[in-house]
Amino acid sequence: MDQITIKEVAKLCGVGVSTVSRAINNHPDINDATKRMVMETIRKYNYVPNNSARNLKRADSNTIAVLIKGITNPFFADMIQVFEREITRQKYSFVLQHVEEFEDEVDTALLLEKEKRLKGIVFLGGISNRTEEKLSFLTVPYVISTVESGVGEETATVAVDNEKESQKMVEYLISCGHEKIAFLAAQKNDASIGMLRHRGYRMALKKGGLEYDEGLVMWTKEGCPTYSLENGYALARELLESGKEFTCIYALSDIMAIGACKALFDAGKRVPEDYSVAGFDGLELAGYYEPSITTICQPRREMAEATIRLLFDLIEQKPVNTRQIFEARLQQGNSTRPLSAAAR
Amino acid sequence: MDQITIKEVAKLCGVGVSTVSRAINNHPDINDATKRMVMETIRKYNYVPNNSARNLKRADSNTIAVLIKGITNPFFADMIQVFEREITRQKYSFVLQHVEEFEDEVDTALLLEKEKRLKGIVFLGGISNRTEEKLSFLTVPYVISTVESGVGEETATVAVDNEKESQKMVEYLISCGHEKIAFLAAQKNDASIGMLRHRGYRMALKKGGLEYDEGLVMWTKEGCPTYSLENGYALARELLESGKEFTCIYALSDIMAIGACKALFDAGKRVPEDYSVAGFDGLELAGYYEPSITTICQPRREMAEATIRLLFDLIEQKPVNTRQIFEARLQQGNSTRPLSAAAR
DNA sequence: TTGTACGCGTTATCAC
DNA sequence: GTGATAACGCGTACAA
Numbered sequence: 001m002d003q004i005t006i007k008e009v010a011k012l013c014g015v016g017v018s019t020v021s022r023a024i025n026n027h028p029d030i031n032d033a034t035k036r037m038v039m040e041t042i043r044k045y046n047y048v049p050n051n052s053a054r055n056l057k058r059a060d061s062n063t064i065a066v067l068i069k070g071i072t073n074p075f076f077a078d079m080i081q082v083f084e085r086e087i088t089r090q091k092y093s094f095v096l097q098h099v100e101e102f103e104d105e106v107d108t109a110l111l112l113e114k115e116k117r118l119k120g121i122v123f124l125g126g127i128s129n130r131t132e133e134k135l136s137f138l139t140v141p142y143v144i145s146t147v148e149s150g151v152g153e154e155t156a157t158v159a160v161d162n163e164k165e166s167q168k169m170v171e172y173l174i175s176c177g178h179e180k181i182a183f184l185a186a187q188k189n190d191a192s193i194g195m196l197r198h199r200g201y202r203m204a205l206k207k208g209g210l211e212y213d214e215g216l217v218m219w220t221k222e223g224c225p226t227y228s229l230e231n232g233y234a235l236a237r238e239l240l241e242s243g244k245e246f247t248c249i250y251a252l253s254d255i256m257a258i259g260a261c262k263a264l265f266d267a268g269k270r271v272p273e274d275y276s277v278a279g280f281d282g283l284e285l286a287g288y289y290e291p292s293i294t295t296i297c298q299p300r301r302e303m304a305e306a307t308i309r310l311l312f313d314l315i316e317q318k319p320v321n322t323r324q325i326f327e328a329r330l331q332q333g334n335s336t337r338p339l340s341a342a343a344r
Numbered sequence: 345m346d347q348i349t350i351k352e353v354a355k356l357c358g359v360g361v362s363t364v365s366r367a368i369n370n371h372p373d374i375n376d377a378t379k380r381m382v383m384e385t386i387r388k389y390n391y392v393p394n395n396s397a398r399n400l401k402r403a404d405s406n407t408i409a410v411l412i413k414g415i416t417n418p419f420f421a422d423m424i425q426v427f428e429r430e431i432t433r434q435k436y437s438f439v440l441q442h443v444e445e446f447e448d449e450v451d452t453a454l455l456l457e458k459e460k461r462l463k464g465i466v467f468l469g470g471i472s473n474r475t476e477e478k479l480s481f482l483t484v485p486y487v488i489s490t491v492e493s494g495v496g497e498e499t500a501t502v503a504v505d506n507e508k509e510s511q512k513m514v515e516y517l518i519s520c521g522h523e524k525i526a527f528l529a530a531q532k533n534d535a536s537i538g539m540l541r542h543r544g545y546r547m548a549l550k551k552g553g554l555e556y557d558e559g560l561v562m563w564t565k566e567g568c569p570t571y572s573l574e575n576g577y578a579l580a581r582e583l584l585e586s587g588k589e590f591t592c593i594y595a596l597s598d599i600m601a602i603g604a605c606k607a608l609f610d611a612g613k614r615v616p617e618d619y620s621v622a623g624f625d626g627l628e629l630a631g632y633y634e635p636s637i638t639t640i641c642q643p644r645r646e647m648a649e650a651t652i653r654l655l656f657d658l659i660e661q662k663p664v665n666t667r668q669i670f671e672a673r674l675q676q677g678n679s680t681r682p683l684s685a686a687a688r
Numbered sequence: 689t690t691g692t693a694c695g696c697g698t699t700a701t702c703a704c
Numbered sequence: 705g706t707g708a709t710a711a712c713g714c715g716t717a718c719a720a
Binding site for chain 4: 003005006007017018021022025049050052053054055056057058
Binding site: 003046048049050051052053055056071072074076077080084094096098100110111112113114115116137139229230233258259261262265284285287288289290 | 347390392393394395396397399400415416418420421424428438440442444454455456457458459460478481483573574577602603605606609628629631632633634
């Protein structure tokens with residue numbers, strides 16, 4: 001390693017280290033000429049300050065971290081942009097931290113908090129239940145975004161009411177005349193979004209006087225990535241092959257709904273003429289698919305804005321509403337249609 | 345801040361700091377009983393070591409960083425998984441670093457290299473030309489992945505030949521009888537993938553004896569995100585409204601191709617009966633869309649595996665082939681069709 | 689305006 | 705097996 005340090009830069013310039021430091025950090029108390037000179041040699045020798053040493057020394061850092069599990073989820077794309085924009089606008093710096101599938105997000109947060117002297121944390125996509133108790137060890141404010149599950153009232157949360165919205169969708173499908181509505185579900189032991197949306201599905205059936213039929217619920221197999229095209233395809237195919245009668249497929253997510261559509265097409269069926277298909281999330285893609293997917297449109301941008309505003313309010317110790325539940329909108333596409341009396 | 349440090353843990357345990365350090369880092373020279381005792385108090389007081397201090401002190405770290413611009417690009421999703429798996433399999437640790445749109449990826453790499461004592465770096469999605477010269481300041485091995493543009497022969501690169509593959513696609517379209525092939529392009533000043541694929545388009549036309557017609561090339565407007573559904577839609581719509589005659593749209597990417605399809609549908613046209621549409625990249629989604637999109641399928645997993653293998657070879661100073669160009673596969677979908685003699 | 693010296697939390701090298 | 709102690713590279717109080 002031929003790392004060049006601040007000391008050597010100082011020696012090279014014939015000044016003290018503090019002068020170099022002042023030049024780097026735009027401190028006022030420095031002669032303009034010396035500053036230019038220092039910056040020049042820095043550029044010349046390509047000196048790059050060591051961030052670890054900086055973080056170690058600094059008391060705080062004006063950094064906000066956004067932790068995401070499953071960073072490639074298109075659902076988060078817009079939201080990340082909002083975070084990026086708002087955080088830099090407020091003169092904070094922004095760290096996007098990917099959390100591996102098997103990692104514990106709160107452990108990662110704990111590490112990051114010390115390492116980067118964070119000012120605040122956003123958990124995008126929620127946190128798993130088993131890890132919630134560790135949250136109390138965090139010393140900086142944090143907001144849990146897009147999932148409302150499990151955590152106590154006092155935990156800052158921004159989300160939609162997944163159960164209610166799911167119920168809304170199924171009630172709509174029922175109002176279209178569908179009675180045999182299949183559900184493409186998460187893994188059976190899912191304790192997060194998957195469970196909530198499934199619960200909404202059951203509630204709507206009950207309210208509509210329809211019987212809950214396990215044969216119409218296709219659970220994601222252990223080890224399969226739940227929110228994938230492939231999984232939607234596989235589950236819909238399995239449903240078709242089961243021979244079970246149905247007129248409508250309600251998928252846990254838009255991506256799965258698209259996968260399901262493809263399975264239907266490949267089986268020579270039409271959507272929505274033969275089967276209706278609905279999704280959840282309101283991805284941009286849902287509107288671009290042919291047929292456009294009927295979905296529950298989560299106000300992602302607003303949720304992202306609310307998340308970051310809530311976090312700033314917590315940081316500034318303003319009084320806040322810690323639990324912000326947003327309304328989602330049912331977005332009718334061409335993938336569903338009312339069942340005519342004859343067809344029933 | 346009520347951060348608890350290694351010193352306080354030592355005091356709490358009635359041992360020296362080195363003993364605590366040994367306990368944390370699984371050093372051999374430590375009594376099993378004391379180790380257990382130390383770990384117990386660590387858990388009890390929820391001590392979390394400060395990573396900055398560790399990185400500062402440690403000479404090396406067995407960490408490999410993957411830098412990505414546009415982390416939400418679905419094209420990268422699979423590749424990231426491969427990186428994650430292979431890097432941890434080789435007992436390295438893995439840092440996924442998002443680079444903001446306006447940030448310089450090499451600057452970020454330089455910082456990260458010092459901060460984390462990196463062993464190697466992957467630039468996923470290439471680097472911008474203006475920043476190439478700084479590459480020489482990196483002291484650790486790096487591989488540029490998925491874009492072959494600009495950089496010299498000696499720079500480790502894994503990619504497809506974008507120009508050639510683009511040409512392959514257009515030649516195929518010409519062989520289907522298309523003569524008026526519109527191209528949905530990147531911004532006019534693009535110097536990366538966009539430029540290369542455009543060059544391939546021109547080459548194919550030339551080779552096929554067709555005239556290059558600026559009126560059939562729809563350039564992305566300044567400030568619009570190029571690789572988006574919305575942009576594909578807008579450009580296709582602009583093309584339709586221009587009144588220019590064409591039988592086929594070749595889009596810079598699958599996502600844009602899907603946006604273009606929607607624009608055609610919305611205008612009451614059919615794909616491929618009225619117009620053929622082709623894309624580039626071979627996203628999983630291309631196969632799930634209806635109609636499935638004809639595309640150039642980049643071997644993403646293989647490229648990711650080659651990238652990481654190349655990096656490890658460089659780290660271990662093995663002799664390597666620094667420039668690995670992969671073959672892409674033309675994947676015929678239902679979005680294109682041969683033009684019958686009558687229709688021409 | 690500039691330079692010196694100390695400390696941030698950790699690990700590694702010694703002695704013991 | 706264990707405990708002092710010297711680095712690691714930087715920011716900053718304080719002295720000059």
